[in-house]
Amino acid sequence: MLSLSTRTVQRCREEGIESAFAVQAAVIPALREAYTLSRLRHYVRDLCVSAPTGSGKTLAYVLPIVEKLSQRTVVRLRALVVVPTRDLVVQVKETFERVSKGTGLRVGAVMGAVSLAKEQQHIVSNQDIELCGGSSNVDILVCTPGRLVDHLNMTQNFTLQHLEFLIQKLLFSATLTRDPTRIASLHLVRPLYISVESPPAPQDAGLSAMETETMAVALDVGSGETKYSMPAGLTEYFQVCNPSIKPMLVLHLLYHLNITSALCFTKSLEAAHRLYQLVGIFDKHYNRGRDDVTTTRRVGHNSGSSDDVTVVAEYSSDLSQQERNSILRQFRNGRIRLLICSDVIARGLDLDCVQAVVNYDAPMHMDKYVHRVGRTARAGRKGTAYTLVEKQEARFFKAMVKKHGHYKRMTQLKVKPSFISDLNEAYKATMQDMHRLYSVLPNE
Numbered sequence: 001m002l003s004l005s006t007r008t009v010q011r012c013r014e015e016g017i018e019s020a021f022a023v024q025a026a027v028i029p030a031l032r033e034a035y036t037l038s039r040l041r042h043y044v045r046d047l048c049v050s051a052p053t054g055s056g057k058t059l060a061y062v063l064p065i066v067e068k069l070s071q072r073t074v075v076r077l078r079a080l081v082v083v084p085t086r087d088l089v090v091q092v093k094e095t096f097e098r099v100s101k102g103t104g105l106r107v108g109a110v111m112g113a114v115s116l117a118k119e120q121q122h123i124v125s126n127q128d129i130e131l132c133g134g135s136s137n138v139d140i141l142v143c144t145p146g147r148l149v150d151h152l153n154m155t156q157n158f159t160l161q162h163l164e165f166l167i168q169k170l171l172f173s174a175t176l177t178r179d180p181t182r183i184a185s186l187h188l189v190r191p192l193y194i195s196v197e198s199p200p201a202p203q204d205a206g207l208s209a210m211e212t213e214t215m216a217v218a219l220d221v222g223s224g225e226t227k228y229s230m231p232a233g234l235t236e237y238f239q240v241c242n243p244s245i246k247p248m249l250v251l252h253l254l255y256h257l258n259i260t261s262a263l264c265f266t267k268s269l270e271a272a273h274r275l276y277q278l279v280g281i282f283d284k285h286y287n288r289g290r291d292d293v294t295t296t297r298r299v300g301h302n303s304g305s306s307d308d309v310t311v312v313a314e315y316s317s318d319l320s321q322q323e324r325n326s327i328l329r330q331f332r333n334g335r336i337r338l339l340i341c342s343d344v345i346a347r348g349l350d351l352d353c354v355q356a357v358v359n360y361d362a363p364m365h366m367d368k369y370v371h372r373v374g375r376t377a378r379a380g381r382k383g384t385a386y387t388l389v390e391k392q393e394a395r396f397f398k399a400m401v402k403k404h405g406h407y408k409r410m411t412q413l414k415v416k417p418s419f420i421s422d423l424n425e426a427y428k429a430t431m432q433d434m435h436r437l438y439s440v441l442p443n444e
């Protein structure tokens with residue numbers, strides 16, 4: 001049984017959460033049992049959770065941590081959450097803040113977006129004299145690994161000695177390793193593995209009364225290649241093609257399939273920028289003189305007017321945190337149709353509006369593929385993933401997905417040149433502009 005307090009259940013309802021997802025129904029009681037027994041020292045244990053992307057793993061640890069810590073009287077750092085990217089720090093912190101509203105719990109974040117000194121003031125209440133029990137301004141801290149190490153080395157009175165919960169995204173993952181050697185290297189204490197493979201459709205019972213036994217299955221550690229469980233609402237396509245046709249296929253998705261909200265992953269920042277410019281220029285040529293332009297009002301690449309929809313924007317770790325937040329806000333509000341991005345966005349970021357994911361450059365690691373396509377079809381919604389595989393990569397890509405038992409989920413597309421012939425004229429003009437931009441003469 002979940003047995004969450006009336007306050008937590010009420011808070012969840014205010015946030016639109018009426019029932020527990022499968023992973024929450026499996027993890028929350030296990031986590032409660034683990035921290036209840038951890039008072040007896042030899043019962044301390046680690047929990048490892050494997051569940052599809054977008055299945056609700058964040059609330060699975062946020063809810064029990066807030067439940068437990070809301071009974072505290074003195075502020076001490078009792079829960080530490082380590083996640084791989086800054087964007088994820090912001091997102092997880094917001095989730096803690098929403099759930100803990102009204103409890104008085106203090107949630108902090110350190111990720112290197114501001115100076116170390118500013119972060120020190122934010123997380124530690126007294127830096128003047130060394131205190132053996134440390135001093136803390138926060139009960140819960142969300143951080144990136146690098147910044148955590150900085151504070152451990154350089155922040156007086158920052159201490160982990162009162163920690164009751166340590167969450168590592170690595171161990172709450174859609175791609176949790178089954179490799180016994182890698183698991184051994186983590187030095188886990190009496191690990192309990194929970195694997196949830198069912199889709200994240202809400203269960204019948206409410207948050208306060210949830211049976212868990214049927215949902216969790218034993219994780220098959222050491223069983224060879226990992227078979228990833230994917231979101232049930234995800235449809236996956238791939239197309240084998242020449243590299244030169246790849247931009248046209250992206251344009252086909254935008255202008256023929258009328259995709260209005262997509263993330264597009266490239267292999268490098270340069271490739272992302274080039275594609276961003278190409279799509280922006282194409283949009284101008286394609287829409288020039290057309291009376292029926294309804295889906296895309298052109299705005300250079302972004303005019304800022306509230307009605308405008310920008311056809312394309314780019315997102316990368318090179319942008320400031322403020323710029324990144326602003327782009328994500330516009331994308332969430334439906335004001336950007338195609339967001340071209342690097343893998344900084346692929347890990348854990350929760351954008352409920354993503355209709356499709358495009359792998360403009362096919363990932364060559366299955367983990368990367370799972371995290372990228374997992375930005376769509378979240379929380380029981382539907383979504384589509386398209387992967388463009390260059391001819392010389394096709395053998396490797398197919399072998400990779402087959403090795404992970406994934407090939408049968410995917411459908412091979414064959415977009416014929418005749419399907420996209422109406423884009424040719426604007427595309428030709430675009431290529432001429434691109435060649436001018438990059439000072440490269442066309443071959444023809």
Ligand SMILES: Nc1ncnc2c1ncn2[C@@H]1O[C@H](COP(=O)(O)OP(=O)(O)OP(=O)(O)O)[C@@H](O)[C@H]1O
Nearest residue numbers: 017019020021053054055056057058059348350379
């Ligand atoms: N019980 C619930 N009812 C409704 N929505 C929920 C519930 N639990 C989680 N969600 C929503 O589902 C979405 C995905 O959750 P979350 O980001 O925790 O997924 P995740 O499993 O951590 O994904 P990833 O592996 O990609 O990090 C979020 O928008 C969250 O608010």
